[in-house]
Amino acid sequence: QVQLKESGPGLVRPSQTLSLTCTVSGGTITSGDYYWSWIRQSPGKGLEWLGYIYHNGATYYNPSLKSPISLSVDTSKNQFSLTINSMTAADTAVYYCARDPRYCTSTSCHDHWGQGILVTVSS
């Protein structure tokens, strides 16, 4: 059974950069059957999809995001990562990584999720 787990800092200072990593176990990130997403959940904005990456490095980001993000993949470690620059208090949220099966075609769906990591932006 595939499992995903987020890792990274729980506290980030305003204007700093957030880097989170998702480690995939029980399955390979190089499977062509899946994309890999980041989603966050904050009390004020609910669930917000941030972007996804494919194993070959192809990415798609949510154009509505105020802060620019970057996704990367490390197939040798079976990991993918999220970077958000210039964090603000509005970026405080629980961040989830998730697997997106390609059988969901018109709208990506997320069939496995990590447990989530709370990231607080505060000085």
Place this chain on the structure above:
Amino acid sequence: QSILTQPPSLSGAPGQRVAISCTGSSSNIGANFDVHWYQQLPGTAPRLLIYSNTNRPSGVPDRFSGSKSGTSASLAITGLQAEDEATYYCQSYDNILSASIFGGGTNLTVL
């Protein structure tokens, strides 16, 4: 304010049937983009309950079913059980925002 509108809360007695609505517009559900549903228990990550409007992933009881018509979708739960008490989210794609979007969530209480 979410683009996909769900009732903030709903309740039902054990054994009853409840339906959770998800109302969108011509740029998302009405544009023939699929709708997915998730269940989130307190303190846990969301769980995929229904994908592509009507399909259940393996392991999801057949008490859960999904439907879609026009600019709306609905999640029905029959034979309500105490363990169904959770928050439910719909998800679709919006072609104006060019992004996947979620509803605001419906908090279901089992009386």
